[in-house]
């Protein structure tokens with residue numbers, strides 16, 4: 026293996042789900058480290074878990090990394106699933122040297138063994154067991170296939186972690202023989218990661234702290250194979266503001282809470298919701314009453330449909346969630362960089378180039394990092410405001426188009442660039458691009474598709490003996506009589522009307538809003554009327570009055 030002094034980092038996701046912020050942060054730090062040192066950043070797909078890896082997750086992962094701008098340097102992506110022969114040859118060599126062996130226990134038997142150890146309040150450690158020739162014969166006759174375990178030398182293991190800045194130790198009593206090839210013939214993560222890090226000449230491995238203990242296994246295999254050891258750094262755990270660990274569970278928790286609310290509000294029960302969702306009633310009942318259980322993604326989506334929970338409402342965890350909800354990629358990168366790293370001082374707003382320039386391992390924190398959603402929203406708001414200053418057309422329009430690509434159902438997808446620019450210009454001070462979508466959709470749907478919110482109708486039009494509706498009737502006449510339809514002429518006419526009636530503009534703005542968009546929030550009202558056009562405005566006012 027060629028020794029190299031060059032910095033080569035890698036991101037090695039398992040495509041069993043979409044890229045989440047924890048993974049993205051690992052990718053970002055590895056990328057920053059390589060770019061800072063003028064080295065290489067490589068991408069490897071760790072898809073040896075054939076039952077759980079999907080091509081769709083892989084596609085989405087690549088799209089998400091590209092969206093974030095974390096470009097990798099290997100033109101040929103490394104897929105572990107395509108490298109079985111290479112792993113098998115190395116495993117054969119280990120078996121030949123008696124450093125690996127066949128282990129015949131089924132997963133059920135291992136569960137029993139683990140249970141026995143637990144009963145004796147002892148940690149379960151697998152060490153080599155011997156089988157007679159007859160036993161092996163029997164196992165084979167039963168159709169069992171052996172896993173291959175690594176005979177981990179019983180001794181002390183140590184490594185220095187560059188992030189934690191300390192030496193970590195595993196005592197001999199904790200060494201155990203772990204599986205390196207599963208009964209299905211695929212290598213395990215612990216084995217493939219070592220072979221590939223070596224073959225790809227990885228100099229630095231940055232990864233989450235959940236892998237801290239795995240590192241001892243990796244070191245043991247490296248030693249057996251005579252590989253150079255990369256430098257390891259384990260990144261701080263990401264926490265929610267309430268102190269809980271951030272993760273996919275947060276979404277599950279949210280859906281469970283909403284399911285309880287739904288059942289209460291609709292005087293329904295678990296069995297009825299399970300039926301509506303088309304999922305197993307027993308499984309649903311177990312999940313809804315147990316915080317530790319999680320639904321798989323397909324069932325979660327089915328339950329959400331049944332209880333009418335929109336995906337946008339879930340706490341954002343996946344990179345794709347942030348894109349779909351209207352965050353800018355540079356903002357997310359800047360924010361993620363600060364989840365566990367600091368450039369020093371109180372600098373927070375950083376461009377990508379500045380992050381590359383300032384990045385250092387010493388700047389990575391040792392303790393848990395906080396994921397402060399409010400800070401992210403404020404970063405996004407600031408960046409969008411800068412976008413307005415730098416030019417709506419050159420800056421925000423491409424961002425909005427990108428947002429729309431992730432929201433194919435939005436009617437704004439069919440809108441011309443010039444109209445999107447106009448819409449963006451009407452509403453400054455937005456926090457996310459999703460706000461533009463929500464605020465602006467009503468312009469681009471059929472007049473008949475406007476849904477009047479009952480609370481808005483009640484509060485703005487019906488209250489105080491239909492005062493609002495009467496004003497709207499007056500306004501209809503005023504607007505019908507207008508010869509020129511611009512925001513200025515509309516505003517003048519509305520001002521005149523208000524003066525006559527001696528009331529403030531709010532009294533006319535709200536009824537108009539409800540009439541054109543169904544609710545009480547819209548971009549500035551006179552510009553909105555101009556943009557909607559005379560004919561459609563009048564149609565909507567009449568339709569609203571009929572209701």
Ligand code: GLU
Pocket residue numbers: 037038039071214218231232236
């Ligand atoms: N495939 C592993 C994961 O996604 C990689 C861990 C590592 O970086 O070694 O967690």
